Amino acid sequence: MNRSRIEGLFDQRSSAARAVVLVGVLVGDLLLVHRPSGGRDWGLAAAGILLCAAAGRWAFGALVALSGLLVVAHTLGSDIVPALKVLAAVTLFELSVREYGRRPVAGAAVLALAVAVNRLADLPGELPSVLYKTGIVAGLPLLMGGYVRVTRDAARAARAHAEQEEARAGQRLLAARAAERTTIARELHDLVAHHVSSMVLRVGVARHVVPDTVDARVIEVLDDLHSSGSEALADLRRLVAVLRDPDSVAAAGTASALVTPGALPAALESVLEGSRRAGLAVTAAVDPVLARLDAVRGLAVLRLVQEGLANAAKHAGPGARAELTVRVADDAAVHLTLQDDGAGRPGVSAPGPSGHGLIGMRERVDLFGGRLDAGPTPRGWRLTAELPALRVPSALPALPALPAPPAPPASVRVREQTP
Incomplete structure (x- = not known):
């Protein structure tokens, strides 16, 4: 059982449930262990149980009434005086758990006075015994109830403070990001x-x-x-x-970073034309279903093609050829393949300084939980990417930080577009 549930047992909203449980325990005690000897005792027991049950709503009044009932039962010589003391102590505990201030102390004083009145015949010879019993019946429930109340309020204050600190930390993070x-x-x-x-x-x-x-x-x-x-x-x-x-x-509505539905094929064709004007011979096979692709993955596809063709035009060498294939599978996943024939051609100039093109492409694909592979082949350079269908969870988890890729060996030519 966690802490919040334990605290809930002593919450004011659970007072009625606590009263029902305690009444049930006391009824079982009267029926099975300390059975009243006659109708008078049964009446006193019933009155005590009803007053204890009323403590869930009127704790102070029920405690005062139970203290008076305790004096009456002792005066009549009833056998259920111990049971009434338990009921009064439980009611005092309930009052101490629920309230601050003078009322719990006043209720404990009334109950202590009732216990002392019942032992007047034993004074002054049995004064230590009377004081001890008074402390047990009235003082102990008061202290226990106060301890539970203070602990509960401290836990609530700690949780509220933690929530405030979390909110402040979130605000500081937002401010830092801004x-x-x-x-x-x-x-x-x-x-x-x-x-x-x-x-x-x-x-x-x-x-x-x-x-x-x-x-x-x-x-x-x-x-x-x-x-x-x-x-x-x-x-x-x-x-x-x-x-x-x-x-x-x-x-x-001015953040037009996303590709509108149906505009992706035209945007891809514009990128292809730009690469052809740059001297790269590009052939493309684009699935017509791509026109119905969602805007988020559509933008990712467009950026992957842009970066891949820019790298091919930069590193493959003059007269290089590139083949682009983009298709949508039956499971709505997008498969992209870009192959050029420049990596194995003789006379190709050495690559320029490494940029962040491949890193950015990997990060973009990882956002979708997809896969990206890029590297040299016997024919040249090959880039493949897979973007699975979007799965929108009820609460988006925080994305983990992506580790920096290891430095490639000197024998492998890095294909990057400088920023």
Whole structure:
């Protein structure tokens, strides 16, 4: 039995249940152990039981009445005086558990006075015995009830304090995350977005000042650079807005990071066209069912294809070919395969510095509980990913921190896109 259930036994809401249990025990004692000798004793016992049962609602009044009933029973020479003392002590315990202040002390004084009145004939010779019995009948229930009450209230205060500390810790964490997002957003805006904007502006100027005699392919490259830079700048602005205030951006409907239903095939085709313009010969087989994919996994598929094709265009070498296959299985899982023939070709330039492309792809796939494999093959480089169908739990667990992947051996060429 845990602590909360034990505390619940002495809660005020359980007073009626406690009274019923105690009354049942005392009735069993009167029927099986200390049977009253006559109708008068049965009447006194019934009155005591009713008063004890009423303690669940009127503890102080029931205690005063039981103290008076105890004096009456002793005066009449009843045999159930010990049972009435137990009932009075239980009622005093109930009063001490439930209330602070003077009422429990006053109730204990009334009960002690009743016990002393019943022993007046033994005074002063039996004074130590009378004081001891008075302390047992009236003092012990008062102390026990007070101890239970203080312990219960201390446990409640400790739980409330722990909840407050947890709430404060959550607020501090949210504040720290907000400050971190603000710092990242500021750096993105002041550094990255500034330079991208400057490059887009310069490419636009170059496009307009080049003479008409320049090769048309140069014009096409400049147009492509201007278009890609403008899209990157728009994405950066959306990202900065999301980092600064995610709630307001989402409420305004401007956080268009997700791919809308049905737009994924067109978005993939746009990425493929960009890779072809960069010199990578790409063939693709895209499952038409992909148009009905949910927006969350659709964005993941789009980002995986973007990163994979960017790595292939960067590392596979000139004239390389790539094959992309994206299909949706019967269990709604998405399977993506990207194979290029550049890794085993002679004359391929050495790879550039390692970035964070593969790490980001692994993290993105791990969010879905999927699997990603990437590495060299006899034909070149192969990337495979599997995104299982979404399972939405009732409470989303915290995602574990992903360990950094081990450094690849020098003999294996790392395929990364620098940030």
